[in-house]
Amino acid sequence: MKKTLLASMVALLGMSVAMSANAEFKTRNIRLSNGLAQTHPVGNGVKTFDACVQEKSGGKMKITAFWSSALGDDLQATQALRSGVQEAVITSSSPLVGLVPALGVFDLPFLFANEKEADAVVDGDFGKFINEKLDAVGLVNLAYWENGFRNLSNSKKPVAKWEDFDGMKIRVMQNNIFLDTFKNMGANATPMAFGEIFSGLETKAIDAQENPFVTIDTSKFYEVQKYISVTNHAYTPFLVLFSKPIWNTYSAEEKAALSECAVKGRDEERKVIRALSQQSLAKIKAAGLQVNEISPEEHKRMLSKAQVVYDKHKATIGPDVVERVQKTLADLRK
Ligand code: TK8
Structure with a gap:
């Protein structure tokens, strides 16, 4: 008798401890949108992110993801x-450069040399400095995830040097720096939302x-393209943004859970995307696309050709922002 009483007292105590932890959490259904297909490694990251917030909130918070631009394109969703x-x-x-001009720093061609550098910059002080600018326009950036180094695909001809972009x-x-980079190479560049790419390529508009190999694979662009060039011309990160007006209504515990879990999701997403990248390239090749490498000399030529883009856009990005990233990179490269 005494033993059962004690056991039920212990059980009650346990329940109340669990309840007081969960009392800081309300029922929250977080709608998270994305332009990519769910099969992209961002899907793995979101799964980890969701499992983590569910666990921390005792099942009260959960993430409902919408894929393939189902809730509008990147900019529309950000405005929402x-x-x-x-x-x-x-x-x-x-x-988002129209909202936060400093973000244009990530569009500068050939800025980062490799993923390690990119991680150090976005996960470090420079990333925090950019986050403050996002915060000022009503956006809380929970973490930087990987999109990856971008490569050119086309249906026309092999591209191995800048003159091949001609026409x-x-x-x-939707970004002036990208527009200028490709115009400068001689291409006829058109800004367009991600969700319109497949049909644009299919109809030959x-x-x-x-885009990175993994996106060309998971969004099936390889079905409507013939050539791919390993240009690695830019590394544009993903931002995991949260609505600041909604964020302001959340408790400290809810905020902490979201911040910590977005980082867990990031680690998973980066792991999966880096493991998949070469497999995606192999799949693109197997689908019949011709792969063109850019020689190191040509890479250098492209980089020097791109210098005018740096000069032209430094003022709009913010000279202090460009100098800051260059200083951060110089320190990393020491
Ligand atoms: C997906 C986009 C995509 C980006 C692009 O919504 O637009 O080309 O690289 O990843 O954000």
């Missing part, structure tokens, strides 16, 4: 966050697009 009608989006930084109709992100 700013006005507090949607909780979260995973977006490329590039279409090519290429889709670029555009000849070319540029």
Whole structure:
């Protein structure tokens, strides 16, 4: 008798401890949108992110993801966050330069040499410095995830040097730096939302697009393209953005859970995308696309050709921002 009483007292105590932890959490259904297909490694990251917030909140918070631009493109979804009608989006930084000009720093061609450098910059002080600018326009950036180094695909001809871009109709992100980079190479660049690429390529409204191998694979662009060039011309990160007006209504525990879990999701997403990249390239090859490498000399030529883009856009990005990233990179390269 005494033993059962004690056991039930212990059980009750356990329940109340669990309840007080969960009392800081309300029922929250977080709608998170994305332009990618769910099969992209961002899907793995979101799964980890969701499992983590569910665990921390005792099942009260959960993430409902919408894929393939189902809730609008990157910029539309971001605006919905700013006005507090949607909780979260995973977006490329590039279409948001109109809101935060400093984000243009990530569009500068050939800025990062490798993923390690990119991680150190975005996960470090420079990333925090950019986050403050996002915060000022109503966006809480929970973490930087990987989109990856971008490569050019097209349906026209092999591209191995900048002159080959000549006259090519290429889709670029809605961003002046990308527009200028490709115009400077001689291409006929058109800004377009991500969700319109596949049909644009299929109907030949555009000849070319540029994205990492994993995106070309999971969004099936290889079905409507013939050539791919390993240009690695830019590394544009993903931002995991949360609506600040909604964020402000959350408890400290809820905020902490989201911040910590977005980082867990990031680690998973980066692991999966890096393991998949070469497999995606192999799949693209197996689908019949011709792969063209860019020689190191040509890479150098492209980089020097791109210098005018740096000069032209430094003022709009913010000279302090460009100098800051260059200083950070110089320190890393010491
Ligand atoms: C997906 C986009 C995509 C980006 C682009 O919504 O637009 O080309 O690289 O990943 O954010």
